[in-house]
Amino acid sequence: MQQPSRATQFPYSVRAISIGTIYSCIIGVGTTYNLMVIHGSYMAIDFSAAAAVFLFFILTIVNNLTFLAAPTATLNSSELKTIYVMMIVSCSIPTMGLSAQLLPILTAPFYFATPENGWSEMIQPYLKPWLIPDNRLGIKYFYEGLPSWESRIPWHIWIKPLLAWAVLVIALCLIMICMMVAIRRQWIEHERLTYPLAQLPLEMTAKADKFILNRFFRSKMMWLGFGLVFGLSSLKGLHFYNPAVPMFETVQSILIFKRKQNLVFRLSFPMLGFFYMVNLDVAFSMWFFSLFSLLVRGFLTVFNIHVTENLGIYGSPSPIFAHLGMGAIGVLVALSIWTGRTHLGEVCQKAIYGSPEIDDGNEILSYHAAIFGILIGLIIMGGWLTLSGIPVAMTIIFLTATFVIFIGLTRIVAEAGMAEAVASTIGSSFTISSFGARSLGVEGLTAMAQTYVWSADIRTFVMASAANGLKIMDKTCRHSRPLFWAMMLAVITTMISSIWMLLNLSYRHGGINGNSWFFSGGAKAPYNYIISLLINPPDTNWLGWIFKSVGSLVMLFLMFMRSRFLWFPFHPIGFAIGPIWIMDQIWVTVFFAWMIKLIFLKYSGMKLYRNARPFFLGLILG
Template identity: 35%
Template sequence: MNRPSTTEQPPRLRAIAIGLALTAFIGFAVPYNEFLVKGTQLALSSCTPVAILLLFVCVAIVNPLLRLARRSWALSRGELLVVFAMAMVATAVPTRGVTGMLLSMITGPHYYASPENQWAQLVLPHIPSWQIVAGGAELRHFYEGLPRGVAADWSVWLAPLFWWGLFFVALWVVTLCLVSVLRRQWVERERLAFPVIQMPLAMVEGAEGRVVPPFFRNRLMWAGFAIPLVLLSLEALGNYFPAFPAPFQKMWVLETLRGAVKIPVRLNPMMLGFAYLVDVRLSLSLWVFYLLFAFTQGWFVLVGLTSGEWLGYWTLRDAVGPIFAHQSMGAMIVFVACGLWVARAHLADVARSAWRGEPAAATGELMSHRRAVLGVLAGGFFMTAWLARTGIPLWLAPVVVLAAFVIFVSLTRAMVDGGLAVVVPAMVPLGFVLSGFGTDALGATGVVALAFTMVWAGDMLMIMMPPCAHAARIASDLPAGRGRIVVGALLAMLCAYVVSAAVTIALGYANGAADMDQQYFNAFPQYPGRVAALKLANPSGANAAGWGWTGLGAGIMAALTFATYRFPWWPLHPLGYMVSPVWIMRHLWFPFLVAWLVKTIVMKTGGIEAYRRSRWLFYGVILGQIVTAGLWLVIDLLTGTTGNQLQVY
């Protein structure tokens, strides 16, 4: 870990002002790109590539120009870190993070209700009026575009955006407070790798010394940078001129067991770069467990061991998907429980500090432990009460919240320890509660209310906890003023929420949301209604088989965890088992295999020093892919080209 210099000054308040400016830019640019330009989606994963791109612009272009104009104008290393942290959390709000999912699902029930789906009778009576946008002319204008000469009535959006905004603020407060509690355990005691931000931290190192920071004077970094620059540019040119090869679009599929096992093979340079920064035991575990899952899944299909459950969207489906989704959920529960057990001494220190009321300055944390603990409790209570107000039974609402945070913590740990720059769960709270307790326990209103949890805990390509955990790790490199990270993060979240919601609504009025994006404004808006209507038409009780598979997954995870801590020679990390069924591993297992192989050879032949030198090559690979994608996005804007989406993962 980079230790903060004792002579380095704490970041000034101007860093928060600059961070807010970038936050507003992100809130505007991300929906504009995804809905109109349809270029490369740099805000579609919790590793926040767009924030890394903006940090590159600040460090490589803006800061040197400021330093040349007047030395005092240049941002210090600490200020750059605050700006970067704010950009990371802001990226988790537009489109897939919050506002895109929210605006699609709170407008869908009325707009897509029809005599055929009977939502007017089955679903709409159970939805509180303040939770969704009312039907009528304004809703049609949003989906179909404003008629000429007609002004938009923005008042119809105020109530649902306000009440949902309160829920998200509570969610963000719990998230920030939780990562504040866990920061010392993860950063200082367990010394997790945080692969996603190793390269950004290296980029700002020494930024105050010279016009060109040391990072950009490393030849090995530029060699790595050139690899994705060439490959992605060929792909981009292929979208302009079909004669050019498109290497990133190539995927090979290995088939065996009479076609029951299909294993995709694709090498993504950026994912390879992140994987190289991970401990070799973790990288080995990730690809080994994925292959074990692929063969087990195929064998289940061949022998007819299938599941008839349908647990909604974003929980594994098909013939055997729910079986492995349950196992993964059981694994996540044990994973979080074991993590809390390992951290028990630290958590006891937190409890004592909270009881004594020690200030943040005394603990060196983002906030005082008392404030963090109270934030978790108060925010969790508000989320529970809010969900109960929507119709989820009061005794089940805490289960939904706890299930969500088990998943959030598991995915965050997979990213900050396992280097999975893109990660999603195999099961979401909707599926867990539907299977574990059944529609009979929920009642009709509860089923409809539970379906709307997909707004904030459905598609989890972008969730808030990983950026907050990275912000907490960044705060560890600040000599003082760590609390400004928290203030900046909260302001960035609120700013991004307001700006991105306003921009998305304005784009809908101007262009017709239904024509902007089929996924966001045709598929997603219908998800809650479809789930609720189907489950209400086919009520069910708790699924005992599902609990059995969950217990099996928990047992396997417990055994793997025991072996990891008990036997130093044990080669496989339990994290690999937990994430093996998720769909994204089809794209990531091969980069982890290659990274494991290369890193093993480097470590055995050259030792730790050879690995430290070689990291610069992979820093360049990561940065090169992000910057090249951003460069072509600018070119697309200048040329008026749409749909030129380059591979990010």
């Protein structure tokens, strides 16, 4: 393919951002429709951003075909990257990331209130009117659908609460993007993290030189991997509609430890592709610590050794591992900051003094704007949460814990290729367990339930998408400032389109008929948790602090050994992520990826590893 003209080299052209905005809208509407009506595979539930990959695959094929008819109309590599970055950011909004959580959690205390659960007396009086719809009949129709005699959707009851929540969400996304701007150079240039989730779009957007298709799309190995997964997925879909069609089963499990512990064998081909890109020591540590934690849990179960604590439904089912994991991820973030102290010092120096010798020309925001954005965003979020009812001191603690989790998970995604990842606990559970329910009061606990919208079931969020996006755009163009606005535009577009679609479908067909998790189990979970705390308020859990300390010390030991001895096989990230429930599901996939890569490198060297790489990227694309 001929090189584009100089006029089209700039990646942030009007057409690129316009196409990215249209695709963001499609993702907002399409994934919500899929969630509520089609009930197909989740397309925007985790960091893999399946909707973005699918749409981008179509776009790249169409773009290559366009070259045959109108070469000047073809999008260049940089423009394609911009569009993809906007799409992966948008995938963090419509379902798990925000919209499908927001509306049901706001309304659940009213729709699900009964004389038996006491929500009318114990929760409703403490909810701030500016955060919830003020029409009970409108809430009922949101869950059950409009009656036959009513055709108008009551949009007006949602305007005030959605505007209030938009302030919090935009501040949150601003902080996340600005934090990644501040840390980008440290992770990408200094530590050289692998960013496995960014490898597929980088290959898809590589320049094609004299050919119409680039090397990736000409690779037979890629199409072999693609065909394998596409074929198996097609069989699975056909089997769903016609059980006579055979299906390749990818999940098996056995009961161990006197049938009290479940050992799952799940092979995920896309995840196999991601983990093939991960360093061997990281992959080994992930499956090792996952099995190790399973053995420990089995031992504790058999001998009836347990710690009883209510931390809610999110995070590790074992309070012991919830606290160990929080201590580990805290140290992971703290030592990441310590490792990057020189760079972060330069960021602050540039932000405060404008030192000309420190170059931030490659960043999507100047360091001054990034630090200012973080501070302004934190002030807005802190003020918003305080107005919602959380005491100031607890707001600071909660925000600190939550952003430690966000940064830690983003680091894990960037280094360990975890397309599916959650933390061992969440910010609200950490705050309540560590300082007691009475430190928040009834109003604070009720407000804490509403933070589940954006800080509980965090299987996808903007920070991780922004981190991968900055890796994709690395060295694409020196003048990168428009990318920040493109990301924010993607956030706002997807938020508006997904909420609009969710309200439409809910009032037309009944939200509770669309998705039982988001409109029932997930919506009720935070309030069930808070009610249990109001009935039996726990004090500070000092045993939890001990387990957090143990987790921190183990993490420090692993990092010390790794920095002193090259032969030490365990990577600290494995300890931080190994005990979570998702690793219980995918440990065998990590093991296979590690074993295949180890064999390739040990017996055939880098050549076979590189030659096989397109096959594993094809597994992701398929």
